[in-house]
Amino acid sequence: MTGSAQGPLAGVRVLEIAGLGPAPMASLLLSELGADVVRVDRPKPSPISDFLERGRRSIIIDLKHPGGADTVLRLAERADVLIEGFRPGVAERLGIGPAAAHARNPRLVYGRMTGWGQHGPRADTAGHDINYISLTGALAAIGRAGGPPQVPLNLLGDFGGGALYLVVGVLAALHHARATGEGQIVDAAIVDGVTHLAAMIWAERRHNGWADERGRNLLDTGAPYYDVYATSDGGWMSVGALEPQFYARFVELLGMPEWAPSQHDRTAWPRMREAFAARFASHPRAEWEKVFDGADACVTPVLNWSEALREPHMTARNVHVTAEGEAVPAPAPRFSATATRAAGPRAAPGAHSLEVLEDWDVPGARELLSGGSVMQRPDE
Structure with a gap:
């Protein structure tokens, strides 16, 4: 056996x-x-x-x-x-x-x-x-x-x-x-x-006005604080600062504390998105990784498959193991x-x-x- x-x-x-x-x-x-x-x-x-x-x-x-x-x-x-x-x-x-x-x-x-x-x-x-x-x-x-x-x-x-x-x-x-x-x-x-x-999304449609149109809701890139942004070197950073305390820390570390009061003001979202995009585009991804490393701001780099193999948290947990000389996903859960x-x-x-x-x-x-x-x- x-x-x-x-x-x-x-x-x-x-x-x-x-x-x-x-x-x-x-x-x-x-x-x-x-x-x-x-x-x-x-x-x-x-x-x-x-x-x-x-x-x-x-x-x-x-x-x-x-x-x-x-x-x-x-x-x-x-x-x-x-x-x-x-x-x-x-x-x-x-x-x-x-x-x-x-x-x-x-x-x-x-x-x-x-x-x-x-x-x-x-x-x-x-x-x-x-x-x-x-x-x-x-x-x-x-x-x-x-x-x-x-x-x-x-x-x-x-x-x-x-x-x-x-x-x-x-x-x-x-x-x-x-x-x-x-x-x-x-x-x-x-x-x-x-x-x-999609049970949660169906509940959101029923109770919180989730729209059928793409890109207009909290979790589908409608909100500028739940999205991805390009960096100056062609990399990307992901932002998931949903809760107020995480959002406040995010704009603080981003160097844009003036946007702290506007999190839930949908009329401000287009301008907020433009401001965030311009700010992220002003520095390479590695610099933003250092800025947000260890902070409760819910901001992380967007890694490709090869980079994921070397990421410190992933390697510390042995998320990938070797089989037949190649990296494969480790079994989950534990x-x-x-x-x-x-x-x-x-x-x-x-x-x-x-x-x-x-x-x-x-x-x-x-x-x-x-x-x-x-x-x-x-x-x-």
Whole structure:
């Protein structure tokens, strides 16, 4: 077993049907929390990879083979969790849907990851992160006044509203299964998760007059004290001085205390923004970093990926660790009584086919391998 014996999920077995994006991210997180995650790869793996497959073993199962679905279900009998990211109905057509899996293992938590969800007019159509978040209202809200919506990479949909909500659902259902012996289906849809992530914004719209127009609200660059400003050398500083005491310290250190009384005067915001922008543009980023270092002004430099690796706070917390000679994000969150560890290297498809069958005590492991439904590495 390759899962960490020290992680809080030690002893939990997860069967992952290989895919891309949020489902592999969820499996990576479960693996780093100590679960024994086995990835079911296809005989001809997709040439596209997001390199999120680290930290789990791989078995190749041919789902087009007459015995392929049965082999997956044999593994599901011995698993606590199964995760798949097919379009609705595909798992059922392959013979590995929830009904078939629960007939073998009533305690199984069956996690389904989609963009649109298992039902609805768009459920059977293709999409990506940008499409899913566009229907939630979130994409329209991100950007400056008068400009187009800004794409937040695929962090908001795939990983925020997708992978993390799948993990929350799986862990909750796992707790229920262990208490009652009853497994269930977790329907994790990105449109659901992103909408729920925006609960505070929906509340702001209802109670505090949050406008649908971009760049006119407190947290969407509408307020000049919650924005980014260019420095003289082409760098950027971020300002998040929302509370009065932080705002007062911000304008003091900026050298513009005359703006202290005007924080909530919206008529002054355009002039305030111009003044702040001109002031930041008068010095390089390094000088502003020194000015605000250690101060409760909520002002920090905007770092790129390479700079983030060297930032003192990030390095002090070991936010990045090394795997296979490269920097990777360290597992999060952290625990006081159990340890987590960064997932190990990405296994070649089928590298552990026989090992997994034997380790999970699947009857007739070698016969399955010789029968054609299970394969070793494609080049063997």
